[in-house]
Amino acid sequence: MSEEATKILVFSHRAPVRDSIINAIGRRPATDLGKVTYVEAEGVAEVLTEMDSGDIDLAVLDGEAQPTGGMGLTRQLKHELTDCPPIVVAVRRKDDRWLATWSQADAVLVHPLDPLTAAETVAEVLRAQRVPTTRA
Template sequence: MSSPSASPAVAATVLVYSSRPEVRELVRTVVGRRPAADVGPITWIECATGEDVIDTVDAGGIDLCVLDGEAQPTGGLALARQITVELADRPALCVLIARQPDRWLAHWSQADATLPMPLDPLTAPRVVADVLRSRVGVPAVRR
């Protein structure tokens, strides 16, 4: 029997953006389909261009965008800033950063979280799960 405070895991749609297919695949592989037991399954949507990201986010239904800060020609940090400025009801935003000094750019972009590259297989799923919990209202598991 489940406790009254237990909530069913809510499915999420996560957009991953990079101009490099190997980065998109790495994010999907490291985070997986279910980054935590209390987070529902993820449906992944891949975008290879900044225009695709904007069109997909504008269409709605995206819970989280994972954006590559090193993507070319449009970087994920600039896209995060554009989405934040242009959309009142935006999805959560997480940016991939190659250098820790780039955290200030992530702050400028108003991203909700950062993931340093190379991706850590323990940290990345936890960060994505934390952001999804705050976005879709799944409570954190108390231990």
């Protein structure tokens, strides 16, 4: 029986930023989580459509995206979606971490992205979202 892959939405108006996020996280952020697949979005409308679909397990939003940044978008999604999936915000400066916290992001990544840190951060957020299983 094969498990369905975890679906991660990656948002940035710039393709190189989306690529750097995907490459840093990788296809399998941790051995206990299985493989992930990516859905890329370059505009806010795409993000809203994907997040509304209920198919996204986690989103990574570029805090520097234009014209709408990932931090404002994170705050909007956290307020508008009843079952909002976890959101990780990628920022350019360590000093912007407080803004990502204000946005209610579940975690923050800082550019340049370190693959070990990015994969570990995403894995921790995904693990925190797991529904515990019980045995009868």
